[in-house]
Amino acid sequence: MPEGGASIPKSTESGASGGSVVEAAAHGTPAATPEQRDAVAVPRTGLLVTFILGGLTAVTPLAMDMYLPALPEVTRSLNAPAATVQLTLTACLAGMALGQLVVGPMSDRWGRRRPLLVGLAIYVVATALCAFAPTVELLVACRLAQGLAGAAGIVIARAVARDLYDGVALARFFSTLMLISGMAPILAPLIGGQVLRFTDWRGVFVVLTVLGVLLTALVWTKLPETLAPADRHGGNVGDALAPMRRLLADRVFTGYMLAGGFAFAALFSYVAASPFVMQEIYGASPQTFSLLFGLNSIGLMIMGQVNGKILVGRVRAGQGARRRTRRRGGRRHRVAADVAGRVRRDGPGAGRRGALRADVVHGHRHAQHPDAPADAGPARGRLRVRPARHDVLPHRRDRLPACRHRRRGHRRPDGRRPAGLRPGGDGLLPGNVPPVEERDEHEGRGRLSTPRLRRGTPERAGLDARELRRLAQEVRARTEGPRPWAAGAVVVVGRGPVIAVEEAAGWAVRYAGYDEHADAPVELPPEQRVPMTVDTPFDLASVTKLFTSVAAVQRIERGTLGLDARVGTYLPEFTAAVRHGITVRQLLTHTSGLRPELPLYDCADDAERLALLRAERPVVAPGTYCYSDLNMLLLQHVLERLTGRTLDVLVRDGITRPLGMDATGFGPCPAAAATEDQRRPWAKADRGMLRGEVHDENAWALGGVAGHAGLFSTAGDLAVFCRTLLAGGSYGPARILGPDHVDLMLRAPGLGFAVDRPWFMGALAGRGAAGHSGFTGTSLVLDRATDTFVVLLANTVHPRRPTPPDSTPRAEAATRVARAVRGR
Numbered sequence: 001m002p003e004g005g006a007s008i009p010k011s012t013e014s015g016a017s018g019g020s021v022v023e024a025a026a027h028g029t030p031a032a033t034p035e036q037r038d039a040v041a042v043p044r045t046g047l048l049v050t051f052i053l054g055g056l057t058a059v060t061p062l063a064m065d066m067y068l069p070a071l072p073e074v075t076r077s078l079n080a081p082a083a084t085v086q087l088t089l090t091a092c093l094a095g096m097a098l099g100q101l102v103v104g105p106m107s108d109r110w111g112r113r114r115p116l117l118v119g120l121a122i123y124v125v126a127t128a129l130c131a132f133a134p135t136v137e138l139l140v141a142c143r144l145a146q147g148l149a150g151a152a153g154i155v156i157a158r159a160v161a162r163d164l165y166d167g168v169a170l171a172r173f174f175s176t177l178m179l180i181s182g183m184a185p186i187l188a189p190l191i192g193g194q195v196l197r198f199t200d201w202r203g204v205f206v207v208l209t210v211l212g213v214l215l216t217a218l219v220w221t222k223l224p225e226t227l228a229p230a231d232r233h234g235g236n237v238g239d240a241l242a243p244m245r246r247l248l249a250d251r252v253f254t255g256y257m258l259a260g261g262f263a264f265a266a267l268f269s270y271v272a273a274s275p276f277v278m279q280e281i282y283g284a285s286p287q288t289f290s291l292l293f294g295l296n297s298i299g300l301m302i303m304g305q306v307n308g309k310i311l312v313g314r315v316r317a318g319q320g321a322r323r324r325t326r327r328r329g330g331r332r333h334r335v336a337a338d339v340a341g342r343v344r345r346d347g348p349g350a351g352r353r354g355a356l357r358a359d360v361v362h363g364h365r366h367a368q369h370p371d372a373p374a375d376a377g378p379a380r381g382r383l384r385v386r387p388a389r390h391d392v393l394p395h396r397r398d399r400l401p402a403c404r405h406r407r408r409g410h411r412r413p414d415g416r417r418p419a420g421l422r423p424g425g426d427g428l429l430p431g432n433v434p435p436v437e438e439r440d441e442h443e444g445r446g447r448l449s450t451p452r453l454r455r456g457t458p459e460r461a462g463l464d465a466r467e468l469r470r471l472a473q474e475v476r477a478r479t480e481g482p483r484p485w486a487a488g489a490v491v492v493v494g495r496g497p498v499i500a501v502e503e504a505a506g507w508a509v510r511y512a513g514y515d516e517h518a519d520a521p522v523e524l525p526p527e528q529r530v531p532m533t534v535d536t537p538f539d540l541a542s543v544t545k546l547f548t549s550v551a552a553v554q555r556i557e558r559g560t561l562g563l564d565a566r567v568g569t570y571l572p573e574f575t576a577a578v579r580h581g582i583t584v585r586q587l588l589t590h591t592s593g594l595r596p597e598l599p600l601y602d603c604a605d606d607a608e609r610l611a612l613l614r615a616e617r618p619v620v621a622p623g624t625y626c627y628s629d630l631n632m633l634l635l636q637h638v639l640e641r642l643t644g645r646t647l648d649v650l651v652r653d654g655i656t657r658p659l660g661m662d663a664t665g666f667g668p669c670p671a672a673a674a675t676e677d678q679r680r681p682w683a684k685a686d687r688g689m690l691r692g693e694v695h696d697e698n699a700w701a702l703g704g705v706a707g708h709a710g711l712f713s714t715a716g717d718l719a720v721f722c723r724t725l726l727a728g729g730s731y732g733p734a735r736i737l738g739p740d741h742v743d744l745m746l747r748a749p750g751l752g753f754a755v756d757r758p759w760f761m762g763a764l765a766g767r768g769a770a771g772h773s774g775f776t777g778t779s780l781v782l783d784r785a786t787d788t789f790v791v792l793l794a795n796t797v798h799p800r801r802p803t804p805p806d807s808t809p810r811a812e813a814a815t816r817v818a819r820a821v822r823g824r
Contacts, residue, residue: 050173052223053160054180055215056116056153060096063127063146063208064089064271065188068293069286070201071275077201080136086272088136088143093268095147096154103152104159109232112156112163113225119152120219124212131205153215163226169449169733193290270296450730451497453723458820461498463788467820468493471813472503475792478809479506479532485809486777486794487511488532488673490715493817495788499719504532508673511799513689516679521799530674537663537672537712538793539695541774544711545632546721549588549745549752550736551650552635556584557741561642563588570638576617577634584638586622587631588751593618594630601685601697609701613637625749629698629708636707648705658734659724661717666705668692669712673795675776682800695776695797709774715791722782722789746770746784760807762815764790769814775801779810786821790814 067074075085099119106115126145133139157177165173195204247253278284278292458465471491478485488506492499509530511521555561562569563585568578577592586592594616603609613633620626636647643650648666656664674691676683684697694700696709704710720731725746729737737745746768748755753770760773764783771781777796782789792813796802 048222052218053157054177056157057177058180058184059153060150061184062188063150064092066192067201067204068189068275069193069289070196070204073201078136082276084136087140089272091140091144092147095144096151099148099151100155103155107156107159111225111227112160116152116156116219119149120216122149124209127205127209127212131202160226165733189290189293193287196286449733450727452732453497453499453719456498458500461495461500463495463500464820467816468501471816475503476505486796487798489794490534492715492719492791494719502534504534506532508532508536513677514800535714537669537714538778539672539675539776540711540713540778541709541776543772543774543778544709546752546772547651547655548632548635548707551639551654553741553745553751554654557738567634570641574614576615580618580622582622587635589749590627590631591623591625592631593620593622593624593626594628595619597629601701632707655736658736659720659731661720664713664717666710667694667712672712674798675795676797676801677799715793718780718791722780726782726787760810762811763818764814781814788821790817
């Protein structure tokens with residue numbers, strides 16, 4: 001339903017605001033096939049998923065060490081020499097090492113879940129066979145299979161963490177996994193020693209089998225797939241071994257590897273021999289041995305930390321931009337990185353070969369010329385430079401430049417080079433390299449995740465507390481009295497990552513209906529009313545258009561949708577759009593010329609509605625501003641045709657799930673604030689009092705999922721959405737858009753967003769403020785000039801839509817926020 005809050009004058013806008021690199025990337029023709037490059041969006045990991053991944057990393061250490069106290073008993077039970085029984089440890093360790101070589105390529109080709117579930121199933125079967133092994137030879141074979149299968153947990157747990165996190169967030173999560181895997185060798189013998197108090201060595205494997213079954217069930221039911229089909233690639237063990245051969249040619253690496261290997265060999269000798277020495281020579285019980293073993297493991301951990309402290313200050317990392325010069329075939333090549341994150345290559349052929357990409361990593365960093373051998377050796381710089389083949393992890397695909405085919409990052413969909421790329425010369429490629437992480441030279445760590453919202457005071461946010469108190473008072477006053485502006489409202493104001501105001505007032509449900517004869521609302525008894533809370537969901541109405549627009553710009557960023565491509569290219573059966581040459585840009589800027597809406601609610605079935613939409617012609621010349629719900633309905637059809645997925649799935653997987661907006665989605669939403677007693681003559685359908693069902697009649701006729709209306713959300717979730725856009729498309733470790741494409745959306749005339757509209761933005765308008773409003777009483781405004789946002793959700797149509805709609809309170813709330821910004 002078009003927003004009727006104010007009369008918006010029509011103006012001629014060409015929609016072509018050129019100049020940026022991003023827009024140059026958006027002029028290409030569309031891809032011929034549906035998009036297959038969307039990364040799987042995974043919600044932020046909670047405690048359960050962390051527990052599952054920790055369990056996967058600990059499953060093999062548990063299998064290795066849990067039965068150590070029982071090794072002497074195994075020798076007696078199976079009548080085997082100690083050396084043969086110790087082979088059960090060697091077999092498990094060897095299987096774990098070999099399994100990692102196989103499981104890694106399998107998980108890259110077939111995804112994470114399938115190899116993981118197969119590996120866990122084999123692990124369970126092998127562990128159960130260990131419990132019933134009649135001979136030591138069969139026990140060794142089962143232990144080998146156990147190690148091979150258990151390797152799946154170690155490899156894939158880390159791969160899943162890499163899919164979910166990036167930067168500092170990844171390092172912190174890896175720290176948690178390392179803590180769990182470090183505790184496993186300590187706890188495993190302790191657990192095994194206690195199990196031996198009640199059973200024999202076979203009971204230890206029974207316990208391991210039960211743990212394996214429980215872990216398999218948790219993975220099956222609670223751990224989603226994190227690697228999308230489009231991001232998988234073929235590979236084999238040979239591909240995994242190829243870089244190892246190059247590493248072995250590096251003498252420095254080989255030296256460190258051998259030192260670590262010999263140290264581990266000594267440690268493993270102790271692990272294998274200590275049960276026999278302590279129990280058979282010194283007479284320790286299995287429980288005493290487990291305690292002594294745990295103390296030794298704690299000592300190893302402590303000394304590891306002490307060793308790290310000793311090395312701090314003795315080993316200095318290179319600071320600033322470093323250069324490494326190599327001679328190859330009589331030519332000199334130099335690779336350098338500047339502080340802006342750009343990569344420059346000097347030497348013969350600069351600017352003609354493939355683009356360079358710099359990946360910031362947290363471990364070994366090396367620089368390599370595209371033509372240099374793979375074993376070119378480490379550099380002292382902070383970047384690793386490789387040819388831009390764009391075979392990167394799924395969660396980093398949003399950092400690639402927009403192009404139709406991701407084989408070459410220096411070409412746009414239209415075949416032109418991006419702005420700033422000059423053949424020859426210094427060959428700077430600012431558009432093709434992700435920014436270098438900001439590093440604190442004092443603390444020695446970088447920050448790649450953007451700050452999440454946190455509750456604070458107005459002073460902490462840099463806002464005037466008096467103005468915000470007046471804002472909260474005015475919102476409460478607007479919900480009081482016999483004929484309030486809204487039955488209830490929620491307002492959230494934030495600046496930067498700080499929420500300064502979060503206020504709820506009035507009622508989510510106040511009226512039973514509307515008496516048309518008395519021309520008055522019918523009040524519910526006080527005990528039947530539902531109070532408004534800050535967590536109450538609202539029918540967003542036309543604010544839904546923002547999410548549809550973001551979903552479209554995500555495809556523009558990935559190069560699968562052309563901003564200036566014609567709609568008819570994607571939807572040839574929409575004859576009117578084909579005939580008049582309507583473009584994707586015109587849909588996003590409401591300059592297609594289509595009328596505000598169609599009576600789809602009066603159609604008999606979906607086929608009639610679709611036919612009506614296909615035949616709809618512009619009522620004004622394309623290029624002229626005319627706000628229309630039909631623009632977003634056509635855009636919805638384009639996205640669904642392009643991706644093969646429905647709009648609700650695109651919004652969930654691409655926006656709400658990555659950002660953790662769990663309360664946002666298409667209806668029904670039973671806990672939502674009530675809207676209207678929807679009846680003719682004031683409405684367009686006879687549906688009665690609505691709560692939790694979409695208010696817009698056309699969206700209702702289309703099943704509740706429509707490009708122009710249908711979403712439900714809370715003020716808190718919309719605050720996250722606002723913060724994400726103000727931060728350039730990132731929130732915490734999640735990233736839904738790149739900064740350039742966020743700027744493209746929010747810069748006048750706006751893609752889906754209204755820009756500088758004083759009728760609901762008040763004094764925030766004038767310096768590039770962007771936002772949207774909804775017919776049910778919802779609105780949000782982003783002010784990039786002051787890094788401020790205001791979300792105002794109200795059920796102004798409860799129990800009946802006002803005539804005419806009054807947007808004055810929205811503008812006044814935004815004006816209060818503008819006055820609260822210090823220095824404005």
